[in-house]
Amino acid sequence: MNPPAGEAGRGAQWSVPPEPGPEQDRRGSTPADRGSPVGRRVVLGLLGLGAVGVVAGSPLQDGLDAALAPIQRNDPTGLSDLLPGDYFRIYTVTDGYPYQSPVSYRLSVDGLVDRPTSLSLADLRSRPATSLVRAFQCVTGWRVPDVHWQGVLLSDLLDEAGVQPAARALRFLSFDGAYSESLTMAEARRPDVIVAYAMGGRPVSQAHGGPVRLYVAPMYGYKSIKWLSHIQVVDRVEPGYWETVGNYDVEAWVGRSNGRNDPTT
Amino acid sequence: MAATIRRRSAPAGRGWLDRFDGVERAVHWVNAALMLVLVFTGATLYLAPLGQAVGRRALVEDIHVYCGIALPVPLVIGLAGPWGGRLRADLRRFNRWTGSDRMWLRAAFRERSRRQALQAEIEVGKFNAGQKLNAAWTAGAGLVLLGTGLIMRWYHPWPLSWRTGATLVHDWMAVAVGIVVIGHIGMAVSDPDALRGIFTGRIRRSWAERHAAAWLDGRD
Numbered sequence: 001m002n003p004p005a006g007e008a009g010r011g012a013q014w015s016v017p018p019e020p021g022p023e024q025d026r027r028g029s030t031p032a033d034r035g036s037p038v039g040r041r042v043v044l045g046l047l048g049l050g051a052v053g054v055v056a057g058s059p060l061q062d063g064l065d066a067a068l069a070p071i072q073r074n075d076p077t078g079l080s081d082l083l084p085g086d087y088f089r090i091y092t093v094t095d096g097y098p099y100q101s102p103v104s105y106r107l108s109v110d111g112l113v114d115r116p117t118s119l120s121l122a123d124l125r126s127r128p129a130t131s132l133v134r135a136f137q138c139v140t141g142w143r144v145p146d147v148h149w150q151g152v153l154l155s156d157l158l159d160e161a162g163v164q165p166a167a168r169a170l171r172f173l174s175f176d177g178a179y180s181e182s183l184t185m186a187e188a189r190r191p192d193v194i195v196a197y198a199m200g201g202r203p204v205s206q207a208h209g210g211p212v213r214l215y216v217a218p219m220y221g222y223k224s225i226k227w228l229s230h231i232q233v234v235d236r237v238e239p240g241y242w243e244t245v246g247n248y249d250v251e252a253w254v255g256r257s258n259g260r261n262d263p264t265t
Numbered sequence: 266m267a268a269t270i271r272r273r274s275a276p277a278g279r280g281w282l283d284r285f286d287g288v289e290r291a292v293h294w295v296n297a298a299l300m301l302v303l304v305f306t307g308a309t310l311y312l313a314p315l316g317q318a319v320g321r322r323a324l325v326e327d328i329h330v331y332c333g334i335a336l337p338v339p340l341v342i343g344l345a346g347p348w349g350g351r352l353r354a355d356l357r358r359f360n361r362w363t364g365s366d367r368m369w370l371r372a373a374f375r376e377r378s379r380r381q382a383l384q385a386e387i388e389v390g391k392f393n394a395g396q397k398l399n400a401a402w403t404a405g406a407g408l409v410l411l412g413t414g415l416i417m418r419w420y421h422p423w424p425l426s427w428r429t430g431a432t433l434v435h436d437w438m439a440v441a442v443g444i445v446v447i448g449h450i451g452m453a454v455s456d457p458d459a460l461r462g463i464f465t466g467r468i469r470r471s472w473a474e475r476h477a478a479a480w481l482d483g484r485d
Contacts, residue, residue: 034361034363035361035362035363035364035366036361036362037360037361037362038360038361038362038366038397038401039359039360039361039362039397039400039401039404040360040401042398042401042402042405043401043404043405043408044405045405046402046405046406046408046409047405047408047409047412049409050408050409050412050413050434050438053430053433053434053437054412054413054416054427054430054431054434055427055430056430057424057426057427057428057429057430057431057433058425058426058429058430059426060430060433061429061430061433064433082312082440083440084433084436084437084440088313089310089311089313090313090316090317091322092316092320092322093322093323094320095320095321096317096320097317137425139420139428140417140418140420140428140432141416141417141420141425141427141428141429141430141431141432142429142432143429207313207317254425255425258420258421259420259421259422259423260421260423260424260425
């Protein structure tokens with residue numbers, strides 16, 4: 001460190017200033033007029049607040065949601081929607097959102113079944129509907145509570161197709177051409193796993209995976225494949241997109257997979 | 266002191282002063298560039314319509330994560346070597362708050378005419394209290410964003426509730442930092458003399474007389 005040399009170099013010009021270097025700073029200052037380390041306190045305070053926010057986690061989000069809900073409901077500008085809160089991050093593994101018209105949409109169910117089928121949106125809507133009000137929990141942490149889901153029980157569709165004895169698992173394909181997912185037969189038979197065509201009382205939007213997506217309530221969001229177009233009944237579990245690319249757990253129970261064994265939220 | 270004599274030889278109100286050296290300006294502009302990329306990629310990840318228009322989410326995410334990790338690097342390099350004397354001195358200035366700084370900040374909350382009258386009487390050092398607060402806020406918020414971002418990206422070791430908390434803190438902090446950055450740019454643009462300082466490193470003496478009298482006198 002050699003500030004004096006620098007000062008001398010600049011001193012050659014008359015107009016250049018005397019910037020007090022660190023040495024000069026120390027000399028001639030008493031502790032009293034050096035002030036107090038408020039900057040450091042602000043930094044440490046922010047770090048403390050951040051740590052509390054992380055550890056308080058879910059309860060804090062619930063509290064904020066409750067506090068913000070009335071503001072967002074009554075805000076005519078819509079600006080408050082930009083504030084963080086309960087919202088979906090729209091994940092895609094391809095460019096943009098793939099589109100299929102609700103009219104021409106078909107869901108094929110084939111593989112180890114007696115009656116391979118191809119169902120239109122109207123076919124799905126004409127079957128007995130199941131409604132669930134459950135959270136959507138992403139493995140990375142964000143969560144949207146109390147989402148209203150409506151669709152057909154996956155189990156019903158399997159019964160209709162007639163699953164053969166050799167079948168052990170399901171493979172799901174998205175019409176985005178890249179994403180895939182899997183479930184064991186036992187998981188697929190659960191009463192909280194549906195082929196969903198409505199969210200929040202409206203048709204599933206394009207961004208959320210419409211016209212039809214899967215909703216696997218007890219598992220992390222990556223199991224709930226969007227833009228669902230194909231269900232193959234197979235003899236063994238084949239890991240899906242993130243389970244291959246990102247090394248995610250195939251069994252994606254919320255709170256009991258992907259590094260943790262916590263109580264379910 | 267030689268410095269004092271040299272200063273007196275300059276006619277009052279004229280001439281130029283060195284405010285930021287090359288290291289400080291390099292750190293500032295590398296930081297600014299990283300911050301710009303972070304704001305843009307962050308907004309792309311955060312706002313669905315923007316994300317849809319841009320596409321390639323995995324790439325955008327990687328850019329965001331690695332620019333975030335890189336954010337402290339220019340400052341650390343700038344501070345660490347023999348070249349960082351000026352920067353270290355300025356860091357010390359940012360940290361230390363005198364009674365004048367507190368008065369200046371209190372005055373900042375008064376109505377406009379009163380504020381200007383009060384602040385004109387206070388002899389501020391190289392940085393005023395608002396700049397000091399901005400520096401401390403940016404450092405603290407940046408570290409919080411870095412920590413929570415790391416939890417979000419490498420989430421395996423952390424409880425699910427912490428992941429939720431990290432996402433929440435990261436989102437709110439990012440919005441707050443975005444607002445402060447817009448404010449910072451707005452104030453810089455509204456004071457072309459000060460803005461020139463961070464481009465060229467030099468500032469008009471007349472500017473320093475008005476805005477940094479204690480620094481001009483060598484008291485800060």
